[in-house]
Amino acid sequence: MTATAASRSPKKSGKGARQASSEVTGAAKPLRRIPPGREPLPVDGEAFVDAVHAKVDLVRLEVALLRSKDAKIRQRELAYLRELRYGKRAEPADGEPTQIIFDMPGPERENQ
Numbered sequence: 001m002t003a004t005a006a007s008r009s010p011k012k013s014g015k016g017a018r019q020a021s022s023e024v025t026g027a028a029k030p031l032r033r034i035p036p037g038r039e040p041l042p043v044d045g046e047a048f049v050d051a052v053h054a055k056v057d058l059v060r061l062e063v064a065l066l067r068s069k070d071a072k073i074r075q076r077e078l079a080y081l082r083e084l085r086y087g088k089r090a091e092p093a094d095g096e097p098t099q100i101i102f103d104m105p106g107p108e109r110e111n112q
Contacts, residue, residue, distance in 0.1 A: 042048040052058065065077045 042051050049058070062077065062081075065073055068074055068077075
């Protein structure tokens with residue numbers, strides 16, 4: 001089975017669809033229908049975030065998530081902000097960034 005086949009589910013309509021969607025989301029009411037996009041997606045991540053921010057205040061939304069009553073949501077958002085600021089790997093204490101060499105020659109070997 002391919003990944004796309006595994007992610008597809010049979011289409012349901014009516015009461016069964018509402019029940020399935022409420023089981024996934026934990027909501028008692030059916031999900032709101034979201035229309036398809038009218039414009040192509042932005043070319044990169046930064047442009048995508050800018051397009052979303054043009055319609056939703058992302059800073060206000062992030063602050064609301066950090067003030068959530070759910071501790072897991074607060075912890076996840078704080079970790080996300082920390083990663084945005086410092087990256088997955090923090091810089092060494094001396095302040096020098098880690099040097100990565102891509103074109104370093106390999107060791108010399110004897111021909112056998």
